[in-house]
Amino acid sequence: MEELANLFHGFAVALQPYNMMLMLVGIMLGVIIGVLPGLGGANGVAILLPLTFSMPPTSAIIMLSCIYWGALFGGAITSILFNIPGEPWSVATTFDGYPMAQQGKPGEALTAAFTSSFVGALFAVVMITLVAPLVAGFALRFGPAEKFAVYFLAFCSFVGLSKEPPFKTIAAMMIGFALAAVGLDSITGQLRLTFGVTELLNGFDFLIAVIGLFGIGEILLTMEEGLSFRGGQARINLRVVLQTWKELPAYWITSLRSCLIGCWMGITPAGATPASFMSYGIAKRLAKRGGNFGNGEIEGVIAPETAAHAAGTSALLPMLSLGVPGSPTAAVLLGGLLIWGLQPGPMLFVEQKEFVWGLIASMYLGNLAGLLVVLTCVPIFAAILRVPFSIIAPLILVLCAIGAYSVHNSTFDVMLMLVFGVLGYLLKKCNYPLAPLVLAIVLGDKAEEAFRQSLLGSQGSLGVFFSNGLVSSIMVLGLVALFWSAIAEGYSRLRTAVA
Amino acid sequence: MTAHGSDGGPTHKAVERGTALLIAVFGLIVIVGSLKAGINWGAEGPRAGFFPFYVGVSIVAASAINLWNALRDHDDRLFAEWGQLRQVMSVVVPTAIYVGSMPFVGLYVASIVFIGWFMRWLGGYRWLTVFAVALGMPIVTYLVFERWFLVPLPKGPVEEWLGL
Numbered sequence: 001m002e003e004l005a006n007l008f009h010g011f012a013v014a015l016q017p018y019n020m021m022l023m024l025v026g027i028m029l030g031v032i033i034g035v036l037p038g039l040g041g042a043n044g045v046a047i048l049l050p051l052t053f054s055m056p057p058t059s060a061i062i063m064l065s066c067i068y069w070g071a072l073f074g075g076a077i078t079s080i081l082f083n084i085p086g087e088p089w090s091v092a093t094t095f096d097g098y099p100m101a102q103q104g105k106p107g108e109a110l111t112a113a114f115t116s117s118f119v120g121a122l123f124a125v126v127m128i129t130l131v132a133p134l135v136a137g138f139a140l141r142f143g144p145a146e147k148f149a150v151y152f153l154a155f156c157s158f159v160g161l162s163k164e165p166p167f168k169t170i171a172a173m174m175i176g177f178a179l180a181a182v183g184l185d186s187i188t189g190q191l192r193l194t195f196g197v198t199e200l201l202n203g204f205d206f207l208i209a210v211i212g213l214f215g216i217g218e219i220l221l222t223m224e225e226g227l228s229f230r231g232g233q234a235r236i237n238l239r240v241v242l243q244t245w246k247e248l249p250a251y252w253i254t255s256l257r258s259c260l261i262g263c264w265m266g267i268t269p270a271g272a273t274p275a276s277f278m279s280y281g282i283a284k285r286l287a288k289r290g291g292n293f294g295n296g297e298i299e300g301v302i303a304p305e306t307a308a309h310a311a312g313t314s315a316l317l318p319m320l321s322l323g324v325p326g327s328p329t330a331a332v333l334l335g336g337l338l339i340w341g342l343q344p345g346p347m348l349f350v351e352q353k354e355f356v357w358g359l360i361a362s363m364y365l366g367n368l369a370g371l372l373v374v375l376t377c378v379p380i381f382a383a384i385l386r387v388p389f390s391i392i393a394p395l396i397l398v399l400c401a402i403g404a405y406s407v408h409n410s411t412f413d414v415m416l417m418l419v420f421g422v423l424g425y426l427l428k429k430c431n432y433p434l435a436p437l438v439l440a441i442v443l444g445d446k447a448e449e450a451f452r453q454s455l456l457g458s459q460g461s462l463g464v465f466f467s468n469g470l471v472s473s474i475m476v477l478g479l480v481a482l483f484w485s486a487i488a489e490g491y492s493r494l495r496t497a498v499a
Numbered sequence: 500m501t502a503h504g505s506d507g508g509p510t511h512k513a514v515e516r517g518t519a520l521l522i523a524v525f526g527l528i529v530i531v532g533s534l535k536a537g538i539n540w541g542a543e544g545p546r547a548g549f550f551p552f553y554v555g556v557s558i559v560a561a562s563a564i565n566l567w568n569a570l571r572d573h574d575d576r577l578f579a580e581w582g583q584l585r586q587v588m589s590v591v592v593p594t595a596i597y598v599g600s601m602p603f604v605g606l607y608v609a610s611i612v613f614i615g616w617f618m619r620w621l622g623g624y625r626w627l628t629v630f631a632v633a634l635g636m637p638i639v640t641y642l643v644f645e646r647w648f649l650v651p652l653p654k655g656p657v658e659e660w661l662g663l
Binding site: 167216409 | 540544555568586591598599602606613624653
């Protein structure tokens with residue numbers, strides 16, 4: 001039970017007063033980020049990442065991951081009270097959460113949402129505690145070909161699992177790979193794709209892309225829609241909380257199912273948003289009162305919230321154990337590891353025990369703290385939303401600019417951020433997924449390195465990716481994921497052609 | 500999602516086609532850049548342009564299919580109404596001026612003007628409120644970033660004159 005000892009050591013790290021303070025600060029910031037339109041988990045963490053440059057890595061990751069948990073909690077507040085999802089993964093929460101608030105039961109809806117989030121997260125953290133060391137131990141044996149196969153599988157599942165058209169997913173992903181390739185080639189030391197522009201020597205930093213695509217792009221979308229907040233009052237008291245908690249165990253099957261869906265979707269890089277929709281859809285089909293979904297069923301709040309939080313949390317499992325992030329926010333955290341001088345991947349579990357287990361322990365504590373914070377402070381957070389958008393928007397834009405600048409102390413990056421913002425608006429409106437684009441910028445270099453190293457070993461033969469049982473099975477899984485959508489599309493086209 | 504209201508706007512399919520073309524052009528640029536870097540095998544294995552070349556080819560191929568799909572789209576729904584696009588541009592243009600002026604006047608002055616303009620012009624707030632927020636935010640930023648977390652932000656002549 002070496003893991004258990006490590007976990008206790010991790011708790012000792014996470015419980016240090018300084019780390020506890022950062023945890024609370026992170027949760028509060030996270031909830032605010034989750035509540036505000038235009039600031040989401042990924043770009044919120046990206047903007048605040050420069051603040052952590054001078055911190056010890058363990059404290060830094062504790063604060064940033066708590067921002068992530070906070071954002072996951074915060075998204076539910078606006079969905080339920082204002083029918084405005086603060087985050088894409090809380091869209092499904094609006095379906096039943098907002099009607100509940102309309103019927104005078106906002107307290108019940110919020111309690112159910114927060115508690116389900118907590119349950120989902122706890123399930124995922126327990127899973128990470130048990131599974132991550134095993135996966136990491138397994139992955140230590142990976143050579144370049146296996147590494148590339150894992151990246152291949154991750155990106156193929158994007159194509160297969162995302163609800164956007166597959167060729168748009170591929171296009172978005174490949175844009176990411178191309179942007180990652182710009183600058184100095186790490187193997188030959190040669191410059192490429194810079195076209196003589198000196199600012200491009202170091203390539204595109206994905207943090208800038210995240211802040212632009214998600215932050216600025218989101219503000220532009222909100223401007224277009226012309227937001228107006230009309231929402232109910234947030235009242236939540238102990239009596240309502242306790243009463244709702246008494247009701248919740250009756251829905252344990254929905255909870256468990258949503259946890260499993262969430263963990264699965266989180267580990268494969270589909271992410272929290274599809275997980276919440278899928279979980280909602282399945283609950284609607286299977287629940288006794290499924291026909292009443294959409295009219296304020298508490299089960300319709302439990303299902304998406306549990307799954308979204310489970311997915312958001314378990315997205316850290318592949319990030320920690322394989323170095324492949326399961327969501328854009330996990331990708332930003334991975335970028336943080338690189339900046340703090342840590343090499344993500346299985347070696348973390350060997351070389352940086354304190355870091356890994358401190359983080360895992362902080363996930364338990366952070367989510368508990370998050371639950372208490374949101375339950376007690378809902379009115380305050382709801383009040384933030386009453387601040388008009390014409391004040392919030394410029395402040396967020398300035399924050400984005402500060403975040404983009406401080407990554408490399410470069411004003412060129414700030415301009416690049418705006419370009420990414422307009423691009424993000426355009427791509428999002430045209431139904432191109434942004435998550436694979438960001439992940440490709442993060443992983444592009446590593447995937448390419450693994451690819452070229454494998455080819456080097458095999459003298460250019462692609463057979464190296466099918467040279468042993470392990471690598472072939474990962475590759476085959478990837479191919480299945482890739483062609484899953486192509487087959488389905490071809491099939492449906494055939495059917496429409498026949499009909 | 501049908502268009503309503505008297506205000507017209509660009510159709511969704513037109514923007515969709517434009518975006519697909521734009522991405523295809525980007526793909527071509529990547530291909531050209533990769534060819535310059537060399538896409539064949541050198542002494543140390545695949546050369547620098549090897550991987551990006553295939554990435555570029557995939558971009559062009561995927562965009563071609565996306566364009567083909569967009570061309571067969573006969574749905575006349577709008578991408579956005581002109582009024583909505585005006586709203587979007589009312590953020591994009593000042594933000595462009597804001598980030599463009601930052602290297603010259605520094606982040607603080609630019610932010611004060613930007614926040615002030617935004618609140619006064621789009622929000623229609625009283626000058627008092629405008630000044631409170633437009634000055635308050637950069638001051639808080641200065642304290643948090645430069646003093647507490649020691650992250651330097653771009654400064655211009657005004658900050659130099661103030662000796663910050």
